[in-house]
Amino acid sequence: MADRKLRIGMLGYGTVGSGAYRMLVDNQASIQAKTGTHIEVVRIGIKDSTKPRDLSADIFTTDLDSIVNDPDIDTVVELIGGTDPACRLVETALVNGKNVVTANKEMMAKHGSRLVHLAKAKRLDLHYEAAVGGGIPLIQPLKHQLAGNDVLKMMGILNGTTNYILTEMQQEGADFAEVLAEAQAKGYAEADPTNDVDGFDTMYKISVLASIAFGRQVSISDVYREGIRRISRTDMKYADMLGYTIKLLGICEPVADRVRVRVHPTFLSKTHPLASVNGVYNGLWINGDFVGDVMFSGRGAGSDPTASAVVGDLIDVARNTAIGGPGSALPYDADMPTESIDSLKSRYYIRLRSYDRPLVLGKIATAMGEHGVSIAAMEMKTLILHEQGEIVFLTDYARESDFANAVKSLTDEVGVISVESTIRVEA
Ligand SMILES: NC(=O)c1ccc[n+]([C@@H]2O[C@H](COP(=O)([O-])OP(=O)(O)OC[C@H]3O[C@@H](n4cnc5c(N)ncnc54)[C@H](OP(=O)(O)O)[C@@H]3O)[C@@H](O)[C@H]2O)c1
CATH class of the missing domain: 3.30.70.260 (ACT domain)
Incomplete structure (x- = not known):
């Protein structure tokens, strides 16, 4: 029986938070056997105390500052989303010496450089595997196993909602508005779909991946962005006839000592490995100078797959804590020089x-x-x-x-x- 404990304060108990909690409870024995650590969620911060919950009321609080300032909590898991108050809470947690795990792509795309520098200065872990690609391991392989390569090109289907819409348009011969309405009715798309269909979500994610791959933060204001609203079933039909499919891709590539990062609908050859990533699935294709082509795919969102990435990060924290080692936050400076789409x-x-x-x-x-x-x-x-x-x-x-x-x-x-x-x- 392990005697080490990792006491978790969780911020947010929505889709991802409740999934991560359930996974930690359901798989507790195997996680403990693998890490020698009992990972226990001791406090959960939420916004609305009147919502019915599946856990005892004692564990919840609406005072999230009390979690990031609690000396008995070792690690904070941020699963609120957005930048405010998430970023302030994460900063306070780090300043207070707590490791942080987050699934927040927007916060990492906007403030990643500052946060990872802070984590490094404090010798703490800051992990964000779930921020890009949900359950698919993308960030750790880019940071570690592929880090010896110069990335020559990276292309990703990083948003399940738009990939579902485009796949349905292709397979059913339907128009964008029709499929969007159906996706909203099924709960696959938000009532306000802007974040997904106008490419913002993909922009956050590709900028996080590009920042890791090229070692400096790519500002989201330097990412060229186009969404999928103007794609019609006629374009889908011609794409098919010409041997292509249409995908919303996040693409980044080095251009001399700069990097060009773009998000737009793309005619993608049916022979490309990403072309068969359909429905709500996500995929990332990386071409590295030594490794050649590498392809990742899987469920990019949803309670269970995203929980899998969050819990994986917590296991890393548990192992790093056990060896008393420094955190594995990988600092990168701000202001990656970027190349415009014009060239x-x-x-x-x-x-x-x-x-x-x-x-x-x-x-x-x-x-x-x-x-x-x-x-x-x-x-x-x-x-x-x-x-x-x-x-x-x-x-x-x-x-x-x-x-x-x-x-x-x-x-x-x-x-x-x-x-x-x-x-x-x-x-
Ligand atoms: N959903 C996915 O499939 C997925 C996949 C990858 C990454 N992510 C990322 O994971 C994070 C969480 O997403 P989610 O889908 O789990 O969101 P969600 O279902 O909307 O849950 C958000 C949780 O945060 C709480 N919260 C929100 N604002 C708050 C505030 N100001 N103060 C206190 N609590 C607050 C909410 O409290 P109440 O319960 O009281 O409303 C809720 O428990 C986001 O960064 C998202 O981008 C999500």
């Missing part, structure tokens, strides 16, 4: 409506060519209305800023009625 060289998908007249295709190709954008495949031309056509094509590699100018040149003069959609392509 990106990408291939693009374009769908447009044009007049169905002779020479239109040639005029479009010439207009694009004048801006340095050549057409790799002019795939379809369908009559949709009298004397109007729908043209879809993929470009060769072109610079983002040249492509933007080329799109602007697709006017009435060259026979284009409207540019309906443009989406970046990844092989």
Whole structure:
């Protein structure tokens, strides 16, 4: 029987908090056998004391400061979310000498550098495996096993809600608004879906991963971000016909001594390992200079998978505490120099409506060519209305800023009625 104890103060008892508590209780014997430590949640902070709970009322408090200031608590698990009061409470816990485990991507994306420096100065653990990819181990492998590599590119499906919506659109031939409403009815999407569908959640997560991979904090204001609201079932249909699927990707890549980080819907080749990550599943593909391609996938959210990551972090804390070793917070400085999306060289998908007249295709190709954008495949031309056509094509590699100018040149003069959609392509 172990005689060591790790006394936990938990902030939040919602989806993740209640799952982590249950896992610690259900698997207590095996966790104790593996760590030699009895990990016990002694206090839980919540907001609404009138909500019915499945635990005795004695363990709960609405005074969260009393937890982070309690000298009998060794480790604080922050599962509130957002930055206020979460960040202030985590800082106080660290200042008071407590290890911290958190699942909070927004806090880590905005204040990670400051918090990990504080943890290091105090020789404490600060773990946040659950902040990105829920139950999939991503942060520890990037920090440790893959750390000897120079990361050449990293692409992730990091938001289950948007991946569910895009998968349904693809498989059912449905439109965005229809699938979103259905996802909201099933509880897969929030009533206000902005955080997910406009790419904020993916932006927080890819900026956390990029900060670890490249060793300095990527400011979220430097992350290019586009969501999935404008993706239509027509684009899905063409993607499928051309051998692609559409995914919301967080992408980061080094550009000389900078890093470019972007979030946008992407035409992704069906042969890419991420293309088969469907529904609410998440995936991360990393290309490292020595390891080559590595792929992670699994459940990126939900009570049990996220609890698995939180409890894994607590086991790390228990083991570090047992050997009296320093914390394993990995400090990274702020202000990673970043590269704008304007210099990106990408291939693009374009769908447009044009007049169905002779020479239109040639005029479009010439207009694009004048801006340095050549057409790799002019795939379809369908009559949709009298004397109007729908043209879809993929470009060769072109610079983002040249492509933007080329799109602007697709006017009435060259026979284009409207540019309906443009989406970046990844092989
Ligand atoms: N849900 C997931 O699948 C998932 C996956 C990965 C990461 N995460 C992250 O995990 C964290 C928790 O998410 P969740 O889904 O568990 O959230 P949740 O279900 O909304 O639970 C939040 C908990 O925090 C408490 N809380 C919120 N604001 C508070 C305040 N100002 N003072 C005191 N208590 C407060 C709530 O109290 P009441 O119970 O009184 O309302 C509730 O117990 C977030 O950072 C989230 O991004 C979640």
